[in-house]
Every structure is written in structure tokens, then in C-alpha cells.
Amino acid sequence: MYAIIxxxxxxxxxxxxxxxxxxKLGVDVGSEITLDKVLMIGGGDFKVGxxxxxxxxVKGQVLEHGRGPKVMVFKRWxxxxxxxxxxxxxxxxTIKITGISA
Numbered sequence: 001m002y003a004i005i006x007x008x009x010x011x012x013x014x015x016x017x018x019x020x021x022x023x024k025l026g027v028d029v030g031s032e033i034t035l036d037k038v039l040m041i042g043g044g045d046f047k048v049g050x051x052x053x054x055x056x057x058v059k060g061q062v063l064e065h066g067r068g069p070k071v072m073v074f075k076r077w078x079x080x081x082x083x084x085x086x087x088x089x090x091x092x093x094t095i096k097i098t099g100i101s102a
Contacts, residue, residue: 001043003100005035005058014058014097024065024091033060033095041102056102060095068092 002015008023027033038056041047047056068090076083 001041001100003038003042003056003058004040006037006039007035011039014100016097016100019063019094019096021068021092021094023093025062025093025095027062027093029062029064031062032098033062034058035060041100045102047102053102057100058097059099059101060097063094063096065091065093 002013004011004013006012007025010022012020012022014020025033035058036052036056038053038058039049039051041053041056047053049056071088071090073086073088074083075085
């Protein structure tokens with residue numbers, strides 16, 4: 001059985017036992033989290049929400065908090081000898097999916 005969930009403005013296809021990296025969540029490492037924005041459940045029985053499937057939830061365990069890869073932003077203005085270089089790393093959370101309930 002698999003599910004498509006929404007968190008942090010992005011959608012993820014998850015199965016039991018898989019690990020996903022999402023935008024930073026304000027929960028402690030090792031704690032249990034319930035994601036209730038389930039868009040679709042597939043596998044044996046197929047359910048599509050409008051926009052979310054009712055009474056469906058995905059449970060997971062928070063493994064770690066970290067930072068994503070560095071993104072470099074470079075701006076340059078012609079004929080001015082002006083330039084700007086900035087770097088950015090987004091905070092993220094790694095979750096292991098422990099169960100899907102419909």
C-alpha cells in the first residue's frame with residue numbers, strides 16, 4: 001500500500017518503511033508524527049481525496065534534523081562592475097514512515 005501526502009507545500013509518494021526528507025518540522029528527534037494531509041491512497045483499494053482523503057493518516061518517526069545542499073545565488077550588473085554572491089542552505093527533517101491507515 002502506498003499514499004501520496006502533502007507537507008511543506010510539496011507532495012511525496014510514501015510506502016511503509018521508506019525515508020523522506022521534508023521541510024523543517026517543529027518536532028523533536030525520535031518523536032512520532034502524524035501527517036493527515038493524504039491526497040491519495042493506492043494499492044489494494046484505491047481512494048482519491050477531494051482535496052484530502054477523509055479519516056486517512058500517515059504515521060512516521062522523526063530521524064534527524066539537518067540542512068540541504070548549498071544553493072549559490074550570483075547576481076551581476078553589466079557596465080557597473082557590481083556583483084553579489086549569496087549562499088543558502090534550507091533546513092530539513094528526515095522522516096521514516098511507520099504506517100499508513102485509511
